[in-house]
Amino acid sequence: xxxxxxxxxxxxxxxxxxxxxxxxxxxxxxxxxxxxxxxxxxxxxxxxxxxxxxxxxxxxxxxxxxxxxxxxxxxxxxxxxxxxxxxxxxxxxxxxxxxxxxxxxxxxxxxxxxxxxxxxxxxxxxxxxxxxxxxxxxxxxxxxxxxxxxxxxxxxxxxxxxxxxxxxxxxxxxxxxxxxxxxxxxxxxxxxxxxxxxxxxxxxxxxxxxxxxxxxxxxxxxxxxxxxxxxxxxxxxxxxxxxxxxxxxxxxxxxxxxxxxxxxxxxxxxxxxxxxxxxxxxxxxxxxxxxxxxxxxxxxxxxxxxxxxxxxxxxx
Numbered sequence: 001x002x003x004x005x006x007x008x009x010x011x012x013x014x015x016x017x018x019x020x021x022x023x024x025x026x027x028x029x030x031x032x033x034x035x036x037x038x039x040x041x042x043x044x045x046x047x048x049x050x051x052x053x054x055x056x057x058x059x060x061x062x063x064x065x066x067x068x069x070x071x072x073x074x075x076x077x078x079x080x081x082x083x084x085x086x087x088x089x090x091x092x093x094x095x096x097x098x099x100x101x102x103x104x105x106x107x108x109x110x111x112x113x114x115x116x117x118x119x120x121x122x123x124x125x126x127x128x129x130x131x132x133x134x135x136x137x138x139x140x141x142x143x144x145x146x147x148x149x150x151x152x153x154x155x156x157x158x159x160x161x162x163x164x165x166x167x168x169x170x171x172x173x174x175x176x177x178x179x180x181x182x183x184x185x186x187x188x189x190x191x192x193x194x195x196x197x198x199x200x201x202x203x204x205x206x207x208x209x210x211x212x213x214x215x216x217x218x219x220x221x222x223x224x225x226x227x228x229x230x231x232x233x234x235x236x237x238x239x240x241x242x243x244x245x246x247x248x249x250x251x252x253x254x255x256x257x258x259x260x261x262x263x264x265x266x267x268x269x270x271x272x273x274x275x276x277x278x279x280x281x282x283x284x285x286x287x288x289x290x291x292x293x294x295x296x297x298x299x300x301x302x303x304x305x306x307x308x309x310x311x312x313x314x315x316x
Contacts (some may be wrong), residue, residue: 215301242304269313
């Protein structure tokens with residue numbers, strides 16, 4: 001009996017040992033070797049390793065998509081309105097003055113024309129004057145800044161000035177210590193603005209006058225027979241005499257370029273009536289350049305009664 005029990009215990013022990021060895025060692029021999037593609041056999045990554053890889057990926061900046069350049073819509077450029085025949089005629093008849101640049105007129109301030117000198121200047125500092133008589137100093141006088149002085153002569157950078165109260169007092173000082181240049185510049189700018197305004201006013205007035213008289217516009221535009229230059233006509237004599245006597249404002253006989261006898265015309269405006277008329281073209285010379293202009297003489301009783309603008313009939 002004891003032998004049977006011993007044998008049974010041995011058999012049970014061998015069976016238990018076989019069971020424990022089958023799963024990890026013997027089973028693979030019956031079922032075949034696992035493949036590397038079998039995810040169930042791949043060892044799981046530690047949680048810490050998975051986390052570190054995720055963090056590494058998160059640290060990399062996400063690719064930024066480049067913004068496509070937005071093309072701005074092209075601004076529509078307004079085309080200039082074509083000039084009418086009347087516009088072109090008025091621009092030619094009343095041209096904007098071609099005024100010389102100030103630097104050219106004064107030759108870079110090296111040669112200022114005498115007629116461009118201002119009547120007075122002021123200084124920016126006190127000026128001591130010495131009163132000289134017979135070559136000896138007999139007194140002195142100080143003029144405070146802002147006192148008006150008369151400019152006499154500019155040589156290089158030195159301006160000779162005299163006292164308005166006592167012409168015997170004169171002094172030479174740097175031109176920059178006076179407003180000599182500023183006054184000339186201001187006068188120049190004023191002249192330019194004035195001339196441009198005058199031309200603009202003439203064009204405006206002429207436009208209104210021609211709008212009321214299409215027949216006159218046709219003649220001026222060359223669509224109707226025009227008058228011819230009649231400088232040699234004896235009837236021009238009174239017109240030349242009037243210019244010689246200075247009866248026409250701002251122009252002289254020497255500046256006249258042509259004379260055109262128009263026959264008898266009906267004139268409106270201040271000198272309303274019927275006259276024999278002569279149109280005179282001038283080229284006026286000034287320190288600022290040459291300017292073309294045109295006047296009309298009204299003849300009455302063999303003499304010039306008045307000078308007017310040929311288009312607007314306004315008094316010159």
